[in-house]
Amino acid sequence: MGDAQTVLVELVYHAHRLIREGAEPSSTWDREPPLVRGHDRFLDPEMRTSGAVPLTPQRWRVDMEEALPDDAIVFSDIGGHMLSNIHHLCIGARQKFVLNLGFGSMGHGTVAPIGAALALPGRPVVAIVGDACFTMNGMELLTAVEHDVRVVWIVENNNMHGITWHGSKLVGSRQPLDSVRYRRPLDVAGIARAMGLAAYVVAEPGEMQSALRAALAQPGPALIEVRVDGSICPPLGDRAKSIAGFVE
Numbered sequence: 001m002g003d004a005q006t007v008l009v010e011l012v013y014h015a016h017r018l019i020r021e022g023a024e025p026s027s028t029w030d031r032e033p034p035l036v037r038g039h040d041r042f043l044d045p046e047m048r049t050s051g052a053v054p055l056t057p058q059r060w061r062v063d064m065e066e067a068l069p070d071d072a073i074v075f076s077d078i079g080g081h082m083l084s085n086i087h088h089l090c091i092g093a094r095q096k097f098v099l100n101l102g103f104g105s106m107g108h109g110t111v112a113p114i115g116a117a118l119a120l121p122g123r124p125v126v127a128i129v130g131d132a133c134f135t136m137n138g139m140e141l142l143t144a145v146e147h148d149v150r151v152v153w154i155v156e157n158n159n160m161h162g163i164t165w166h167g168s169k170l171v172g173s174r175q176p177l178d179s180v181r182y183r184r185p186l187d188v189a190g191i192a193r194a195m196g197l198a199a200y201v202v203a204e205p206g207e208m209q210s211a212l213r214a215a216l217a218q219p220g221p222a223l224i225e226v227r228v229d230g231s232i233c234p235p236l237g238d239r240a241k242s243i244a245g246f247v248e
Helices: 004-020 057-067 080-088 108-119 131-146 162-170 188-195 208-216 237-244
Strands: 073-076 096-099 125-130 152-157 198-202 222-227
Touching: 057 080, 057 152, 057 208, 073 080, 073 108, 080 096, 080 125, 080 162, 096 108, 108 125, 108 131, 125 131, 131 152, 131 188, 152 188, 152 208, 188 198, 188 222, 198 208, 208 222
Parallel strands: 073 096, 073 125, 125 152, 152 222, 198 222
Antiparallel strands: none
């Protein structure tokens, strides 16, 4: 941290020094083979078609795409689920994907869809959030209930702050941050029903399609709890490598 101009001058100086010394850029994007269609273009492609229970985070997103309306607006909150959304979720030409990285703080993807649904009442609005985002900001769903705002929240429940727990392992921590794992199973659907939302639970491959269609058909807000395998790390390998360079 420091004065912006001083820091930028130093960064430019060191970049020029590395170029003069013939250093190779660490990015390999221009040496990668061209992208191909199908699951093979993704990391861990076998998990996108996996029939495993608990669900893989990759599989339910593939299932969701089948039932997602062509004009849907999809919000993402911040966390491990965000990384899976960016890498594994395919957005169509008429669909819209909203991810607020201005502050990168958890909560926007949970709450902002209410405003979008009020502004564009004719378009389906879906919010993908993590269980940690839901426990921090989920009471805002009461606003949607009280005003009959049609939003579908899809809560990926791995019973932890996944990006923190998995990240702590990848950056070389001797002990993963077990404090960010819930001690008891979190009943997201039960909390939603207590607030007056229609709620569904997706626990197996192939269940998301019917759950999403039913949720979108509701006259008011709805929530889908997706119970996933918490042992599966989100795609944060390169991010963890960058952070690990500063960790002894």
